Amino acid sequence: MSDSPREIEALIETLARLPGLGPRSARRAVLHLLRKRGALMLPLADALRLVAETARDCLACGNVSTSEICPICSNPERATGELCVVEDVADLWAMERAGGFRGRYHVLGGTLSALDAIGPDELRIPQLLRRVREEGITEVILALNATVDGQTTAHYIAEALAGTGATLTSLAQGVPIGGELDYLDDGTITAALRARRRF
Amino acid sequence: MSDSPREIEALIETLARLPGLGPRSARRAVLHLLRKRGALMLPLADALRLVAETARDCLACGNVSTSEICPICSNPERATGELCVVEDVADLWAMERAGGFRGRYHVLGGTLSALDAIGPDELRIPQLLRRVREEGITEVILALNATVDGQTTAHYIAEALAGTGATLTSLAQGVPIGGELDYLDDGTITAALRARRRF
Ligand SMILES: [Zn+2]
Ligand SMILES: [Zn+2]
Numbered sequence: 001m002s003d004s005p006r007e008i009e010a011l012i013e014t015l016a017r018l019p020g021l022g023p024r025s026a027r028r029a030v031l032h033l034l035r036k037r038g039a040l041m042l043p044l045a046d047a048l049r050l051v052a053e054t055a056r057d058c059l060a061c062g063n064v065s066t067s068e069i070c071p072i073c074s075n076p077e078r079a080t081g082e083l084c085v086v087e088d089v090a091d092l093w094a095m096e097r098a099g100g101f102r103g104r105y106h107v108l109g110g111t112l113s114a115l116d117a118i119g120p121d122e123l124r125i126p127q128l129l130r131r132v133r134e135e136g137i138t139e140v141i142l143a144l145n146a147t148v149d150g151q152t153t154a155h156y157i158a159e160a161l162a163g164t165g166a167t168l169t170s171l172a173q174g175v176p177i178g179g180e181l182d183y184l185d186d187g188t189i190t191a192a193l194r195a196r197r198r199f
Numbered sequence: 200m201s202d203s204p205r206e207i208e209a210l211i212e213t214l215a216r217l218p219g220l221g222p223r224s225a226r227r228a229v230l231h232l233l234r235k236r237g238a239l240m241l242p243l244a245d246a247l248r249l250v251a252e253t254a255r256d257c258l259a260c261g262n263v264s265t266s267e268i269c270p271i272c273s274n275p276e277r278a279t280g281e282l283c284v285v286e287d288v289a290d291l292w293a294m295e296r297a298g299g300f301r302g303r304y305h306v307l308g309g310t311l312s313a314l315d316a317i318g319p320d321e322l323r324i325p326q327l328l329r330r331v332r333e334e335g336i337t338e339v340i341l342a343l344n345a346t347v348d349g350q351t352t353a354h355y356i357a358e359a360l361a362g363t364g365a366t367l368t369s370l371a372q373g374v375p376i377g378g379e380l381d382y383l384d385d386g387t388i389t390a391a392l393r394a395r396r397r398f
Pocket of ligand 2: 257258259260261262268269270271272273
């Protein structure tokens with residue numbers, strides 16, 4: 001549309017870069033926003049700016065947070081000695097939605113990958129080993145995706161934690177082969193957590 | 200998620216109010232934005248604020264614009280004497296995407312509706328009558344939706360414009376019964392425009 005205001009075209013193009021929104025649904029969303037400039041468009045702009053300016057990685061666990069230490073790490077009721085290791089923040093959110101876990105997390109930031117030359121130091125694995133030794137961790141739950149890289153990473157961590165005295169478990173029943181946590185329903189995740197087994 | 204930063208929860212809730220985005224896809228979009236805070240999240244916030252603060256209705260045609268007179272109305276090449284009447288801005292955008300029309304528009308802002316007590320003065324019908332008389336309009340294309348209210352509105356406008364000397368046409372071939380312009384593909388709209396007939 002050459003005769004369209006360029007600010008609106010720019011907004012549609014930016015919005016279309018979100019996952020799940022193509023050009024057509026981005027246009028539709030912008031039309032909706034234009035009808036609700038005060039009630040929705042400005043609040044959305046403010047909410048985005050606030051999060052963009054305040055979001056950071058939790059210094060303790062790697063979760064996304066708006067404070068140095070995230071609400072999970074700073075919640076004393078969650079200092080249970082159980083530490084759940086996940087690949088990324090999406091998986092942490094999926095575990096939280098499932099609601100069955102009351103301990104704390106450690107976000108690796110990815111998986112080991114020979115192909116992509118990602119070694120332990122590219123992930124938050126050194127920090128994990130330190131936390132297990134220093135924070136009285138009694139159980140480490142390896143909630144990694146059931147992919148080749150996820151399981152390679154789990155085995156690497158298991159070896160690195162041998163001798164720390166912490167019990168190692170992994171999500172069991174219900175995680176399909178090749179499945180990614182973030183795509184599973186809450187019930188499946190909760191069942192897998194309950195049926196966790198020694199690693 | 201009680202242990203989630205409330206700014207991020209608020210952002211997800213606001214984003215989930217967009218059409219086509221539920222809570223799940225809003226979460227996914229926010230995770231994507233969090234990974235691209237500088238490259239996507241801040242630009243999106245700025246684009247939203249800019250449009251929210253500058254968008255207004257074109258004084259001439261009712262199109263959404265960031266200037267008093269929209270780019271279509273102020274484009275001298277489009278002063279063809281053809282005026283295309285549409286129900287809302289979404290329909291104008293659909294006509295522009297189809298690309299077959301080089302005249303100007305008049306956005307009614309809805310349709311007449313006895314049920315909802317919407318009469319001519321609730322729409323931009325008085326302004327339409329004035330434009331047809333004052334702007335040298337030779338053809339008025341009634342591009343209203345093929346719904347009962349759309350066609351009622353078209354008939355009302357046709358009677359009001361009788362005697363102005365302007366030819367009245369309507370979109371013809373290709374618009375399905377009950378169909379709404381904004382959902383049609385570009386080819387259908389272009390074909391309907393080419394085959395327009397006297398109203
Ligand atoms: Zn944390
Ligand atoms: Zn205009």
